[in-house]
Amino acid sequence: MTQITDVNQINKLAQELTAGPQAVVTTEAPADNLVSLPGGFINQLGVVKTAEVRELNGLDEEAIAKSGSTAKALLTILNRGLEKIGDKKPTKEDFDEMLSGDRDAILLAIRKVTFGNESEFNQYCPVCDKPQLFNIDLTEDVKISKLEDPVNDRQWKVKIKAGIAEVALPNGITQKKIMENADKTIAELNTMILSGCLVSLNESPTSPSTVLELGIADRETLITEIVNRNPGPRLGEVTKACEVCGTEVDVPISLAALFRL
DSSP states (O other): OOOOOHHHHSSSSSEEEEEOOOEEEEEOOGGGGGEEEEEEETTTTTEEEEEEOOOOOHHHHHHTTTOOOOHHHHHHHHHEEEEEEETOOOOHHHHHHSHHHHHHHHHHHHHHHHHEEEEEEEEOTTTTEEEEEEEEEEEEEESEEEESSSSSSEEEEETTTTTTEEBOOOOOHHHHHHHTTTTTTTHHHHHHHHHEEEEETTTTEEOHHHHHHHHHHHHHHHHHHHHOOOOEEOOOGGGEOOOTTEEEEOOOHHHHHHOOO
């Protein structure tokens, strides 16, 4: 049975839902500070596809240092480094409603504008068993998964043994809950994920007990669906060629490591 153990995947989970055709809103910002939202933020004007970030400074560094945990530090970075969603300052509600994949994309953009586009990671080649220092280009080497339809791809139906499950993509509320409970077991984290993303089962609204009563195979199916469909940077899927034998080596990275937390 496959379970999620990568913190980057766990950070990508929650629920957001909207309906009806909407317009795409475009905005402009300085090129280095502009980030494309892979999921798109929906407001009363339509789908906002861009956000603006800024470089972190000494005041931010002190605030991050006082956060108390890695999860809270990342949340501090997100809250302080995000300047605008589209052309407006973000509110607390905006942070909660934003898709988790968009939040990850914003954090990655804050990292790049603060520390630069490159980062180094140590990893062993599984073939020649030699340690190497891989240089990661955060633009070229990190693939970004995007929603083809920012409105209708946020929610979908999955056939499981228990019937037809309706599932929504993660938002900030669930992502924050997952990050703040990173010390929990994988099973407990999966329950939090499903509680945030499972909208209905056989057209009936769900509750926390619904998630707990699902079979393990059904839970695994739903978790896999959520991870595969979730937009955003695929930090856990970075690969680089071994300089000795040329083998493609998995070099999974994390937002915490990128911010030196």
